Amino acid sequence: MAKADFTLHSVVVARVELDPAAVRGDGGATYPRLVLPLNFKFSPAGEAKQDLWFLGLHVQMSLQGGTSKIADATAKPFFRLVGVEAVEQNADVDVEFPLNHHRIELIEQHRRGDVLFRCDLYLTAARFGEPRFDVERCSNLGPCVTDFQTIYTTLNFEVLQSVWIKNVLPGLGCGVVHVLEFPAVSLAACRELQHSYQALERAHAKFVAGEYDEAVWQCRTAVEPLRDDLKKIRDGRAESLSTDWAEKVGSTTIDWLVAVLGKTWGVANTPTHSPRTGHFSRLDAQMILTVTSSVVAYVARTKASDVEPT
Structure with a gap:
């Protein structure tokens, strides 16, 4: 449970609490919002020496270690009158942060498994006291609002990867499938590369779920059986690449892919072992x-050309 106190003249007048496991996404791709269910506890307990009227809440959200805020929370009606003799009062407030594709992408770029957030909360409170002006005319009146104070605190919290990919990303509309079209190949070639195709399906499922390290790991699993075929493409052999531009692009692409996937050897030692989280971003x-x-x-296409037509 993440907690933070609001203090006024060294006196704790309110506390905010958040269960990070309850953070959720809402609105889908049309109006994505990150929702934080906050709980406020107001308890001046007489130490404040005066009644307080809490009447405004503003929240800014940023990533821990980030240089700028991600979003401002939408305004919520917020009215709580707490007297010095009152018992503790509770208020539940769902604070919603409007997001868009770029903001979600920024969060995903910084995320390494879990997500570390920081919220800056500004709570406006009105203070009561005896009338200050025209005291004679107001002598028959009771205490009135004499001042407004903005009380500030910071709430740091961590959303676990399991919560983020199950409760947040789907609610934000993530998981939309991007379709890539490749030339059709023969069924024989598909059967020969069934292991690689299945690994790619798992990689896509992991990517949609926000498990980016696992997605890259499955890419490596897909490539492992194709070492000889990749060598042909990288070497630019005639049976793999027939034109000069294809040879250059193919060679460069394979070099890049082999180098990137080679880095996964430092994460685990075999393609069948799951990697630790936090190595690869969404991009x-x-x-x-x-x-x-x-x-x-492309490998499937080259294999298809070797299959005799029936």
Whole structure:
């Protein structure tokens, strides 16, 4: 449970709490919003020496270690009058942060498994006291609002990867499928590369779920059986690449893909062992998945040309 206190003249007048496991996404791709269910506890307990009227809340969200805010929370009606003799009062407030594709992408770029957020909260409170002006005319009146204070605190919290990919990303509309079209190949070639195709399907599922390290790991699994075929493409052999431009592009692409996937050896020692999280961002995984898919499709195409027509 993440907690932070609001203090006024060294006196704690309110506390905010958040269960990071309850953070959720909402609105889908049309109006994506990150929702934080906050709980406020107001308890001046007489130490504030005066009644307080809490009447405004503003929240800014940023990534821990980030240089700028991600979003401002939409305004919520917020009215709580707490007297010095009152018992503790609770208020549940769902704070919503409007997002868009670029903001979600920024969060995903910084995310390494779990997500570390920082919220700056500004709570406006009105203070009561005796009338200050025209005291004689107001002598028959009770205490009135004499001042407004903005009380500030910072709430740091961590959303676990499991919560992020199950409760947040789907609600934000992530998981939309991007279709890439490749030339059709023979069924015989597809059967020969069934292991690679299945690994690519798993890679895509992991990518949609936000498990980017696992997605890259499955790309490596897809490429492992194709070492000889990749060597042919990289060497630019006639049976693999027939034109000069294809030879250059193919060689460069394979060099890049082999180098990138080679880095996964430092994450685990075999393609069947799951990697630790936090090595590849969303953009990394998207690029690697796209290139791996195209390379596997090209290998399938070259194999299809070797299959005798029936």
